Amino acid sequence: MMEELAQAEAAVAACGDAATWALGEHDLVAALDAAHRLEQRLAAVKLALVRAVDSRGTAAAQSASSTTVWLRDRLRLTVPAARRLVDLAAALDAGAPGVRAALAIGDISVEQARVIGDTVNTVHTAAGAEAADKAVGVLVEWAGQFDPTLLRRLGTRILDHVAPEVADAANRAALETEARRSARDRHVTLSELPDGRLRLTGSLDAEAAGLLRAAIDPLTAPTGPDDPRTPGQRRHDALADLCRLTLRTGELPEHGAEPAQIVVTTSFDALTRQLDSGTLDTGLRLTPETVRRLACDAAILPAVLGSTGQPLDVGRQRRLITGPLRRALVLRDRGCAFPGCDRPPRWCDAHHIQHWAAGGNTSLTNAVLLCAHHHRHIHHGDWTVRLGDDGHPEFVPPAWLDPDQLPRRNHYHRRP
Template sequence: MSREALEQLGEVASKCATASVWTLGDDELVDSLDTIHQALQTLTAAQLHLIREIDGRGLPIAQHASSTAVWLRERHRISIHAAKRLADLAKAVDERPALDTALVAGAVNAEQATVIATAVRDLPADLGADLVDEAEAVLIGQAEQFEPTILRKAGERILAHVAPEIADARDAAALQRQEARAWQTRAFQLTRLGDGRVRVTGWLDEAGAATVNAALDPLCAPRHDNEPRTPGQRRADALVEVCDLATRTEQLPDNGGQRPHVMVTVPFELLEQQFGIGVLDTGGRLSPTQVRQLACDAQLIPAVLDGDGQVLDLGRTRRLITGSLRRALELRDRGCAFPGCDRPPRWCDGHHIQSWADGGPTSLHNSVLLCGYHHRIIHRGQWIVRLRGEDGRPEFIPPAYVDPRQRPRRNPYHHRT
């Protein structure tokens, strides 16, 4: 590599860089780009040869650099990641002459060469040299049609191409190790942050995650075009809905298969006045609005306290909208009654139109089915629910900002036939 040739290379590159391209036709423009791209790959091969020789002579160490990559970073002002890729690829093409030849010829580019070198390096150490060479040749051939990301996937499966019996045994052993590790390290935590939020963290194995995804995915889709919830919020709501459905089945163990308990630890009169703070058996605190929402279709355990806050009597647990009343409610509403909602009955709560805490009766004429999302909407107090008409079906009066005329709305979705 003579200095004269390098000077000529610099002059040609300078002419190409300063040449006007607007005069070129479409075909000439594309051909010029392809030619320069291939020349760049060939020049990359030359660059790698130089880097490898510099590394072999120990010049970076002699100049007090801690490594060849660091030396390249400082000399050419490139990132350490780019410098390390160059140093690693220089070593790889030095060890793999066929890969070097392909790079010089432009059959592979630098990114593809890195992928191929990595795939070959990751083959089993006891694999025969002939099979390693075959794997390298196959990947070099595939570089003509695959960009680096797809080529990397091919590289991950190249052992199955050249030695399928070895690949099967290796994959089976690796999968068993992964499964054992995933099962051993599975975990699930609910961490109360003290600001009204509870952080959910954990790990699942593939089979467990597939089951969870199958349960959550149908509930994660946006419910309408202007869905206000983020994808993360929809997944969080779906998790709660799935657990809520599980508590309805009454097939869980005796210590868990019930609706949420609300333990009211303030004088009961305050709950009736909508000022009560609820405390769950987990220690979490609920606002009065949440307490009243849960009380619509949950087991409510009133706690009678003395002046020192000691429990004097825990009243009998009373299930509210259940049994024949629940079946009659499902027969009437057939699903969430909120306008436009298509949630089926099994995903719905029984809501007291006049709050039970305000003296509302537990009866069909004071009940409506609402999915969890619309149950929360109703408890904000902006929509009004009432039963009207000969059929006694619910209708909803929207707030003025939704409809200035506040015209009553019904949900025709479940009653099309």
């Protein structure tokens, strides 16, 4: 073996010095295929040697704690890479000689061999040695068409092909095992950061994951070709939209005998003069701009304090755009009124065109429906909103976007 490996090494070294740029396209692709096939065949030899080292106890004889640790030091591998070598060598030696043979002639890759080995072991446990042998043949054939990821996915249904009489029971047992693991591992963690933000981490079971995706996926699409948000930011905003909609339904369980609400505390002077900041009832602080935006809508109640801290007003109903007034607003705007937005009314806040803090009244002529994204945009951006001569909202773009500042309207919700 040593002589043959030395000759192989010399041949590979000669190939390494070859001028690949001189190869024609056909020869270039053929050489790539040959190099890949040789790499897998060498991997089969390497795995056989690893198995021999492991079974002989070479690592212990050389004072290493395990074959994995010995390989890490000997071949300068990471521990996970060394462990994968040991595990795959043992799997191919113990229960999958057909897989080892396919790897030895270069018909499959090392990653495909790992997938096939795992799958065959599962089939052997569920249906016995005969079914496992059949599975090897089917999976090796599939390996000629599919990469390791697809091969693993197809392997989950291999029993349907090689042992249909036990497939249903095995699939049911696998589903029950997965359901138990999913139920055991489900959790959501909210970690408060020093600046008031929350870090959200967790693991959802399949049902909750489906519910969350069904709820937020329609909300994560870009609002237009110029939407500057990253996918992660869009998912963040979609989750916030979902919370707003839930709070707006009024169907949450009561908390302290009152409907679930968010309370923002700020001083009256701060709100009217656009100074200072606000504080949520959880103790987290908000910027003045966020406080003024939240003060627009009925779903979130502002607790306005006087100079001595006494509550002047908590969620004044005469200020909030609710009931018949909101229904009239929905009939007029039919959704977010910002040009090009397709968000429906249930996802929209009622925005005071002249801010309530600046003396704006609560009326149909001083209100417009805006989704959360465009509500923030109006509060923070350079666009202005007003009602046109026909009583419908129109938006004036900033001069840097349109030097003529021609008013724009949303035609998406207009009925034919």
